[in-house]
Amino acid sequence: MSERPAAPGFGPYAFELTEDEARVAAARAGLRGALAGRLTSAHFAPLAAFVLAISFTAILALTGLVSRRFGEVALLLAIAAFMAQRLTTLRRFAAARRASVSEFEAMRDAGPLVVSVDETGLGLGGAAPARWNFVDCLEAEDAGGLIYLWPRSGPPAIVPTRVFASAEGPARLVEFLRARLPRRLALPPAGR
Numbered sequence: 574m575s576e577r578p579a580a581p582g583f584g585p586y587a588f589e590l591t592e593d594e595a596r597v598a599a600a601r602a603g604l605r606g607a608l609a610g611r612l613t614s615a616h617f618a619p620l621a622a623f624v625l626a627i628s629f630t631a632i633l634a635l636t637g638l639v640s641r642r643f644g645e646v647a648l649l650l651a652i653a654a655f656m657a658q659r660l661t662t663l664r665r666f667a668a669a670r671r672a673s674v675s676e677f678e679a680m681r682d683a684g685p686l687v688v689s690v691d692e693t694g695l696g697l698g699g700a701a702p703a704r705w706n707f708v709d710c711l712e713a714e715d716a717g718g719l720i721y722l723w724p725r726s727g728p729p730a731i732v733p734t735r736v737f738a739s740a741e742g743p744a745r746l747v748e749f750l751r752a753r754l755p756r757r758l759a760l761p762p763a764g765r
Contacts, residue, residue, distance in 0.1 A: 583690040585687050586737075587686070588685070588732075589686070590681040590731075592681070594718070594731075594733055597719065598729070601716065602673040602728055603666070603671075603672070603673035604666070604669075604670070605723070607666045616662065619659070620655075623651055626647070627648060630647040631644070673728070676728045680728075690746070690750075692753070693708075693753075694707050695730050697730060703730070709724050710723060710725070710750075710754055711725055711754070713750035714747065715734065715744070715747045718733060718734050718735065719732065719733055720732040720743055
């Protein structure tokens with residue numbers, strides 16, 4: 574197998590993931606994985622249903638179409654259902670975060686990592702080598718001292734911004750990554 578030519582001006586970058594970096598990356602990846610396109614249906618729909626149930630029950634009870642006692646029972650049932658749904662959602666978030674923490678702790682425990690960037694993707698060398706091809710990725714971002722390359726599924730590739738010799742290095746890498754993604758997301762507002 575032939576070695577891929579490195580992208581001009583990028584890497585390879587060698588680093589060890591710190592505990593704080595692993596924790597931050599795991600929290601961000603866990604949240605992103607838990608939300609994964611279900612924000613509207615899993616979070617806002619139950620709230621809307623709860624508000625509608627309370628409103629409907631209050632109108633029926635206030636107009637006298639149902640007795641006050643039945644109205645109170647219906648309100649208590651709506652509250653119990655809403656709380657059960659929220660508890661389920663919180664458990665899903667916690668499970669996603671735990672899974673993400675274990676992935677990043679394994680990466681951290683693997684020891685020194687080497688990131689290489691070429692024209693087709695980003696590779697992570699070390700005890701557990703991995704590769705992210707640009708055609709399989711959705712977004713690249715610089716957040717919290719880490720550069721993330723988010724794939725369609727699975728954990729993101731991360732590069733700490735501290736590995737760059739200049740302050741412009743992280744911004745150049747993110748720009749390079751975004752230019753190679755198959756579809757570009759909205760760019761941040763000017764001046765940011």
